[in-house]
Amino acid sequence: MRVGLFVTCLVDLMRPSIGLAAVKLLEAAGCEVLVPPTQTCCGQPGYNSGDRRSARALAEKVLAEFEACDYVVVPSGSCAGMIKAHYPDLFQGEAVLLDRVRRLGSRTYELTDFLVSVARLERVPGRFAGTVTYHDSCSGLRELGVKQQPRALLAAVSGLRLKEMDECEQCCGFGGTFAVKFGEVSAAIADRKCARIRASAADAVVLGDLGCMLNIEGRLRRLGDADTRVLHVAEVLAGETF
Amino acid sequence: MQVQSMHFKRRARGALADEILQANLAKFGTAGLAQLRAEAVAAYGPEAFERLRTAGAEIRDRALAELDTYIERFEQEATRRGAAVLFAESGTEARDLVLDICRRHGIRKAIKSKSMLSEEAGLNEALDAIGVHPVETDLGEYIIQLADEPPSHIIAPAVHKSKDEVADLFAKSHARPRKTDIAQMTREAREALRPHFVSADLGISGGNFLVAETGSGAVVTNEGNGRMVTTLPRVHVCITGIEKVIPTLEDLATLLRLLTRSATGQPISNYVSVFTGPRRAGDLDGPEHMYFILVDGGRTNLVGGDLQEMLRCIRCGACMNHCPVYKTVGGHAYGWVYPGPMGAVLTPAYVGLENALDLPHAATLCNQCGVVCPVRIPLPELLRKLRERQVESSLRPRSEMLGLRAWSWVAQRPRLYALATRWAARVLRLLGGRTGRIRRLPLAGAGWTVGRDLPAPSGQTFRDLYRRRRRD
Numbered sequence: 001m002r003v004g005l006f007v008t009c010l011v012d013l014m015r016p017s018i019g020l021a022a023v024k025l026l027e028a029a030g031c032e033v034l035v036p037p038t039q040t041c042c043g044q045p046g047y048n049s050g051d052r053r054s055a056r057a058l059a060e061k062v063l064a065e066f067e068a069c070d071y072v073v074v075p076s077g078s079c080a081g082m083i084k085a086h087y088p089d090l091f092q093g094e095a096v097l098l099d100r101v102r103r104l105g106s107r108t109y110e111l112t113d114f115l116v117s118v119a120r121l122e123r124v125p126g127r128f129a130g131t132v133t134y135h136d137s138c139s140g141l142r143e144l145g146v147k148q149q150p151r152a153l154l155a156a157v158s159g160l161r162l163k164e165m166d167e168c169e170q171c172c173g174f175g176g177t178f179a180v181k182f183g184e185v186s187a188a189i190a191d192r193k194c195a196r197i198r199a200s201a202a203d204a205v206v207l208g209d210l211g212c213m214l215n216i217e218g219r220l221r222r223l224g225d226a227d228t229r230v231l232h233v234a235e236v237l238a239g240e241t242f
Numbered sequence: 243m244q245v246q247s248m249h250f251k252r253r254a255r256g257a258l259a260d261e262i263l264q265a266n267l268a269k270f271g272t273a274g275l276a277q278l279r280a281e282a283v284a285a286y287g288p289e290a291f292e293r294l295r296t297a298g299a300e301i302r303d304r305a306l307a308e309l310d311t312y313i314e315r316f317e318q319e320a321t322r323r324g325a326a327v328l329f330a331e332s333g334t335e336a337r338d339l340v341l342d343i344c345r346r347h348g349i350r351k352a353i354k355s356k357s358m359l360s361e362e363a364g365l366n367e368a369l370d371a372i373g374v375h376p377v378e379t380d381l382g383e384y385i386i387q388l389a390d391e392p393p394s395h396i397i398a399p400a401v402h403k404s405k406d407e408v409a410d411l412f413a414k415s416h417a418r419p420r421k422t423d424i425a426q427m428t429r430e431a432r433e434a435l436r437p438h439f440v441s442a443d444l445g446i447s448g449g450n451f452l453v454a455e456t457g458s459g460a461v462v463t464n465e466g467n468g469r470m471v472t473t474l475p476r477v478h479v480c481i482t483g484i485e486k487v488i489p490t491l492e493d494l495a496t497l498l499r500l501l502t503r504s505a506t507g508q509p510i511s512n513y514v515s516v517f518t519g520p521r522r523a524g525d526l527d528g529p530e531h532m533y534f535i536l537v538d539g540g541r542t543n544l545v546g547g548d549l550q551e552m553l554r555c556i557r558c559g560a561c562m563n564h565c566p567v568y569k570t571v572g573g574h575a576y577g578w579v580y581p582g583p584m585g586a587v588l589t590p591a592y593v594g595l596e597n598a599l600d601l602p603h604a605a606t607l608c609n610q611c612g613v614v615c616p617v618r619i620p621l622p623e624l625l626r627k628l629r630e631r632q633v634e635s636s637l638r639p640r641s642e643m644l645g646l647r648a649w650s651w652v653a654q655r656p657r658l659y660a661l662a663t664r665w666a667a668r669v670l671r672l673l674g675g676r677t678g679r680i681r682r683l684p685l686a687g688a689g690w691t692v693g694r695d696l697p698a699p700s701g702q703t704f705r706d707l708y709r710r711r712r713r714d
Contacts (some may be wrong), residue, residue, distance in 0.1 A: 007704050009653070013663050013670075014697070016704035023708070035708060038656035046650050048607060050629030050638070054650030061654060138608035171566040175606025180689035182567075182604060185254050187693020189566045189606070192271070218694030221679050230697075 003031040004069030008079045009041040010210035021238035022075045029119035036065040044082045056090045072108040077140020077209050080110040085143045116149040126239035128160040130203035136169045137209035150233045165200035174215040190219040204229035246577030247598035253575040271569040278507025298500045299618040301493045302554035312454040312487045319457030323519030325532040333363035336537045347477050349444040355471040356380040357448030361579040377438040379467035388415045394573030397559040445471040449482030455490045458518040462511040472517045478529035484536045485553040500616040505558040540592035554617040561611035583611040583621040602628035663703050674698020
């Protein structure tokens with residue numbers, strides 16, 4: 001099974017350990033992992049800002065880079081959602097390209113979804129001594145139906161206890177460029193999420209999307225919480241939480 | 243109503259700084275209408291409710307696909323039953339039609355049940371100006387009329403107010419001892435409203451639906467005020483949007499099941515009033531004259547376009563009840579009649595893209611609105627389409643467009659991109675210092691750090707780390 005890893009631009013720049021953890025997990029699941037070296041961004045910033053032209057150019061680039069893979073796996077619900085749910089919209093009326101992006105989309109998975117639904121990973125390498133709570137990121141949850149998959153995998157992590165927070169499906173207030181354009185509103189929405197996380201008394205909040213991660217961690221730290229850890233689900237599953 | 247939507251940012255900031263509003267919104271967010279809806283959907287059966295949503299969307303699509311035919315049918319049937327059907331191209335025209343009716347029938351006092359369209363039309367101010375006293379009879383609308391404020395929610399117009407604020411308002415307006423028991427306060431409002439119900443000669447209602455096959459209008463209320471407004475005064479005017487027409491009474495039944503559950507979590511509202519023509523010989527009640535004013539107000543511009551799905555809207559408010567932005571800044575920040583996700587689509591569509599530049603962007607695209615919408619309006623997609631229109635019309639700030647284009651340009655050049663991100667990772671690491679947290683960023687990044695730190699990266703990109711690992 002040749003699996004192309006789409007690392008995502010935020011993982012590449014902000015938290016490369018997540019990419020390495022994803023490689024480890026895919027290899028543990030018996031996959032041959034390909035990381036196309038020319039990959040950059042899925043086009044989501046342009047797409048969500050109304051700049052279709054930019055988004056389309058990057059979508060074509062992703063298509064060319066990953067089309068030869070059996071599967072495309074992404075450690076981010078929103079980038080996987082971009083490829084699966086939104087690429088077809090960018091190629092309306094272009095029959096050949098539309099068909100190609102649709103086929104790419106049907107082989108594209110968010111990481112935990114892939115590990116559970118396709119690779120059927122049973123033995124998880126990570127261990128974690130402590131309690132975690134899981135934040136469901138909007139795109140993963142509502143575009144891709146990622147809900148039980150990360151929980152099933154976390155349940156297999158030795159030493160880990162999952163304690164659900166209230167309103168785990170509520171948006172954290174990130175919203176891409178929203179967080180920059182409406183920084184104060186975004187931070188106020190994040191406050192509510194931070195309060196729920198703290199109320200769960202978990203040692204760490206675990207999630208599957210970099211945007212939410214930077215937002216929640218940034219707000220927790222600004223509020224003076226230096227203790228609650230903010231971890232990507234891949235890091236926890238792979239045991240790369242240092 | 244004056245459009246203030248261009249000031250969203252300023253108004254949102256004001257809302258964040260308003261402690262009383264924040265406390266009221268927090269209460270709305272945790273124990274509000276969203277929770278009631280969730281309970282109602284669970285009781286109905288989530289899968290059955292999904293089927294109901296599909297049926298609702300199909301009914302609305304069927305009506306919109308042949309809107310002209312159904313409007314014509316509605317006009318014929320309503321006219322045949324003795325009502326007059328008038329058409330207005332704009333809110334202003336609708337307002338003038340109401341003023342004409344007032345003059346024709348010598349109206350002195352009007353009682354109103356909830357109508358968002360009359361807000362679009364700025365009707366109350368216009369009635370006042372010709373000496374007709376308008377009295378809002380929906381409790382929430384009554385409260386905000388006393389406070390001289392616009393509604394902040396389409397079905398719970400005074401949701402931004404606390405009990406204490408209402409108690410102060412009632413004590414001042416009713417000149418009676420201040421009460422804080424909600425049942426007693428409601429009783430006092432009823433006592434204040436009762437003489438108006440009896441003495442008014444015009445009733446103005448909105449219309450949740452217009453039924454083409456019978457020429458009827460339908461409104462849902464919980465207080466019974468809608469029933470009285472539409473039956474007691476000698477003249478009744480129902481003012482609503484042209485898109486509210488649906489084919490049959492059977493369709494009305496389906497949509498009512500969806501509407502009340504989505505809005506307040508009720509299987510059915512306390513009152514459903516279906517009004518068909520004026521009082522006939524032998525009827526015990528009903529108005530002597532009945533008018534329907536069907537307002538376009540920008541709606542036909544959406545027919546056949548890529549925002550047409552928005553016209554399915556049945557005004558339940560579920561999208562705002564579930565919206566993280568609405569729940570944080572409240573309805574007034576949106577600056578016009580309709581707040582929340584539906585307002586962020588309707589406002590630019592009805593008052594002009596350039597008058598509401600922020601609204602399509604004032605959303606996280608979390609799609610909580612989309613998954614609860616009773617008629618499956620893909621709200622995030624519509625917001626995205628409006629963002630595209632802004633770009634196509636060169637309405638976005640130059641710096642923003644430059645930033646986006648630069649990002650895309652670099653991202654299409656992998657070698658340059660690798661170099662740029664390698665340097666960015668190093669610079670960000672340095673900025674993070676020993677704490678690993680960046681507290682202040684320049685330019686667009688300032689929007690981020692106004693409320694958050696940026697966790698600094700480790701200094702090397704995945705690309706470089708992975709290549710080195712493969713080499714070893």
